[in-house]
Amino acid sequence: MPGYEIIGEEEQQEILDVLASKTLFRYEFHEQRRGVYKVEAFEKAFADYCGVKHALAVSSATAALRVALAALGVGPGDEVVTQGFTFVATWEAVFESGAVPVFAEIDDTLCLDPADIENRVSPRTKAIIPVHMCGGQAKIKQIVEVADRLNIPVIEDTAQACGGRLHGRALGTFGRMGTFSFDAVKTLTTGEGGMIITNDKDLFVRSSEFHDHGHDHDPNVGRGLEKRNFIGFNYRMMELQGALGLAQLRKLDDQILQRQRQNKARIKGVLSGIDQVTFRHSPDEDGDIGSFITFFLPNEEKARAFNKVLTEEGCPAVSWFENPWHYYGQWEHLLASKSCLPSGYPFKTEDGQDRCNYPVSSLPETARILSRSLTIPINIHMDQEIPRIIQAIQKAALAL
Numbered sequence: 001m002p003g004y005e006i007i008g009e010e011e012q013q014e015i016l017d018v019l020a021s022k023t024l025f026r027y028e029f030h031e032q033r034r035g036v037y038k039v040e041a042f043e044k045a046f047a048d049y050c051g052v053k054h055a056l057a058v059s060s061a062t063a064a065l066r067v068a069l070a071a072l073g074v075g076p077g078d079e080v081v082t083q084g085f086t087f088v089a090t091w092e093a094v095f096e097s098g099a100v101p102v103f104a105e106i107d108d109t110l111c112l113d114p115a116d117i118e119n120r121v122s123p124r125t126k127a128i129i130p131v132h133m134c135g136g137q138a139k140i141k142q143i144v145e146v147a148d149r150l151n152i153p154v155i156e157d158t159a160q161a162c163g164g165r166l167h168g169r170a171l172g173t174f175g176r177m178g179t180f181s182f183d184a185v186k187t188l189t190t191g192e193g194g195m196i197i198t199n200d201k202d203l204f205v206r207s208s209e210f211h212d213h214g215h216d217h218d219p220n221v222g223r224g225l226e227k228r229n230f231i232g233f234n235y236r237m238m239e240l241q242g243a244l245g246l247a248q249l250r251k252l253d254d255q256i257l258q259r260q261r262q263n264k265a266r267i268k269g270v271l272s273g274i275d276q277v278t279f280r281h282s283p284d285e286d287g288d289i290g291s292f293i294t295f296f297l298p299n300e301e302k303a304r305a306f307n308k309v310l311t312e313e314g315c316p317a318v319s320w321f322e323n324p325w326h327y328y329g330q331w332e333h334l335l336a337s338k339s340c341l342p343s344g345y346p347f348k349t350e351d352g353q354d355r356c357n358y359p360v361s362s363l364p365e366t367a368r369i370l371s372r373s374l375t376i377p378i379n380i381h382m383d384q385e386i387p388r389i390i391q392a393i394q395k396a397a398l399a400l
């Protein structure tokens with residue numbers, strides 16, 4: 001998963017270009033920068049890589065989601081359907097837009113179950129955010145079909161699946177907009193950073209304006225004279241990040257994804273030999289980025305027993321059911337409606353009425369799926385660890 005493992009001379013050279021240009025801002029300084037436009041070049045290269053018309057670099061994937069929601073006109077009074085297995089950023093961005101997140105079940109892809117969408121939509125639903133979790137694809141075609149029928153736009157949260165494809169087509173290009181993360185532990189890293197992609201010019205322009213204080217980016221006037229079509233905020237990426245992104249993107253297929261997939265295949269080969277182990281459903285195994293391997297035991301008890309041995313052997317798997325990061329049932333602050341504001345917003349209105357609440361029991365299928373799943377994170381460099389992991393798996397199999 002982490003692009004930081006392969007930071008090298010290419011990244012250093014790109015960074016030196018920026019420092020030599022003495023220009024850290026993505027806009028303006030046209031003479032001083034002498035043709036060095038790293039963020040713009042990264043956007044162009046990323047759009048080409050995904051086969052999409054427009055890409056906008058932003059300061060994080062959380063920002064990307066926030067900007068995409070703004071561009072789609074989502075705000076107070078609206079609801080956004082997403083899945084109860086994701087990183088908190090997905091629904092933080094919804095709250096930050098003023099809308100309210102509504103959680104739906106995952107299926108055995110570990111991503112939004114297309115069959116549960118209609119149970120969760122209401123006349124207020126203004127967007128659906130499926131999340132391609134842990135490097136694999138959601139059933140994105142089915143999800144977009146349902147959303148199209150309901151006439152609700154889809155934003156694909158592709159933060160964990162940069163470079164992933166479904167039958168050759170880049171993830172993030174199936175919905176109206178796709179968002180990506182380049183934070184410090186993601187597949188492609190710029191330290192902090194994100195990207196929005198879309199084929200819709202209007203959405204691109206609105207995003208671009210919103211992420212830069214509303215500046216209309218009129219090419220005929222200097223920045224100081226630009227006007228604003230609406231209010232925005234600052235979610236800009238800076239040149240140093242763009243430089244890192246360019247170097248990392250050039251390495252993505254051959255030095256990151258290919259090696260992750262090879263490492264994953266070695267571990268999967270051993271797990272496949274265990275009768276009671278089954279795997280997360282993949283709509284297209286070849287397009288998975290290989291950053292995680294998730295497998296299922298027949299029940300929660302067996303998953304615990306299996307992981308107990310892995311842990312004793314020094315190779316613990318992640319149980320997303322128990323880990324505080326990604327599962328609805330572990331988001332204690334959300335479940336308890338905890339806000340730092342005295343009013344209790346965004347859980348309450350300014351006069352103390354409930355806007356939303358989140359009972360722990362509302363996603364039984366998600367709980368069932370995650371309680372019997374285990375996940376092994378895959379690195380780029382793990383030649384030393386793989387034999388140990390394989391040994392631990394073989395030992396754990398005897399405990400079943």
Ligand SMILES: *Cc1c(COP(=O)(O)O)cnc(C)c1O
Nearest residue numbers: 060061062087089159160181183
């Ligand atoms: C990491 C992540 C984000 C947020 O990314 P940042 O760039 O850290 O803001 C959003 N969604 C998912 C699913 C993520 O894993």
